[in-house]
Amino acid sequence: MYEKEPIFLEPVFKERIWGGTKLREEFGYDIPSDTTGECWGISAHPNGPSKIKNGPLEGKTLEFAWGNHRELFANEPGDEFPLLIKILDAKKDLSVQVHPDDKYAREVEGEPYGKTECWYIIDCEEGAELIFGHHAQTRDEFEKMVEEGEWDKLLRRIPISPGEFYYVPSGTIHAIGAGTMILETQQSSDITYRVYDYNRRDAEGNTRELHIEASIEVSIIPHVDPHFDPTREEKQGLTSEKLITQEYFTVYKWELDGKVSMESEEKYLLASVLEGEAELITGDQSYNIKKGDLFILPSTISGFSLEGKAHLVVSHT
Known part of the structure; x- marks a missing residue:
């Protein structure tokens, strides 16, 4: 499945x-x-x-x-x-x-x-x-x-x-x-x-x-601004910015401009396409993803590729 x-x-x-x-x-x-x-x-x-x-x-x-x-x-x-x-x-x-x-x-x-x-x-x-x-x-x-x-x-x-x-x-x-x-x-x-x-x-x-x-x-009283340290990584045609990692979630901003192949290091990924379009390749299957698409890469996918020009926000637990 x-x-x-x-x-x-x-x-x-x-x-x-x-x-x-x-x-x-x-x-x-x-x-x-x-x-x-x-x-x-x-x-x-x-x-x-x-x-x-x-x-x-x-x-x-x-x-x-x-x-x-x-x-x-x-x-x-x-x-x-x-x-x-x-x-x-x-x-x-x-x-x-x-x-x-x-x-x-x-x-x-x-x-x-x-x-x-x-x-x-x-x-x-x-x-x-x-x-x-x-x-x-x-x-x-x-x-x-x-x-x-x-x-x-x-x-x-x-x-x-x-x-x-x-x-x-x-x-x-x-x-x-x-x-x-x-x-x-x-x-x-x-x-x-x-x-x-x-x-x-x-x-x-x-x-x-x-x-x-x-x-x-x-309410938290007095207010305290939370601390977090975003990090950025360039890989092939993808700029991945890890916006936050904390107890409940890790969130990334992905800016795709070209092609990237990735291994699925996490249990599963939740993805929202905010701009552009791209081709998502998993195994021998190909899917067109575009602005407004919302999808999950389940744990059964060990690796995937993306090609195109798109902006996504991706998260996992």
Whole structure:
């Protein structure tokens, strides 16, 4: 099963109050509405599992493949697929939010994973920014600023540019700003605690639920910028930048301009094509990959080649 064959995936789309149309305009996806905020591209999460588009498991979900064909993932242990890859189109500001760690998620929410994530900025408008961290030095100061709505004083805003990368550990207060498109690599979790939502209302005129108590419990106070050291490697026609290696994931930016042959050193690879197109060769099979394609190179593939001009973000556990 999939001895030399990649697993191509059909994404799941989520409509959001802050979403737009760039997932259609930039990637050609068939989105459900003009307020589509999230593409769950490689997902085995029960709230939005991707469907397999090719091979013997065509029509099955990635969740099914993980549960029934663990040999495709080097028999990695765990009841739940560990990662979730998204592309987000933030036409408007996302809510200010925070995610719990594994311990809190298990003990309080009964979920297997908390949510540590990272962002690759695909594109953003001039002047776009993130909320990343806060200025409170103690928990009491944090609670007081939240209670009194001193958001400009509390929240730390930073300007962003395309191609930048941000690591967002659980407990980090954050928000993606309007006019930003990112690729998000995260633990497979859908737990979000909203701290602030600009007092906006949904289509029915209702404000969205806030989770102030839980947010205060799980937030890192004071904020600490996480440390990581990207490294770059040139191999034949590929420039590979290892953006981060940490407990939950390793993430690379691949810039292909020519041809490269690679051995699969990891258990399996998750790949998102963000620009261009290329030929993927596995064994005696060849596949055309293009912007918007999302696929897994399972553990049954020991080596592969790429030829073309393309930009991918690739990850593994």
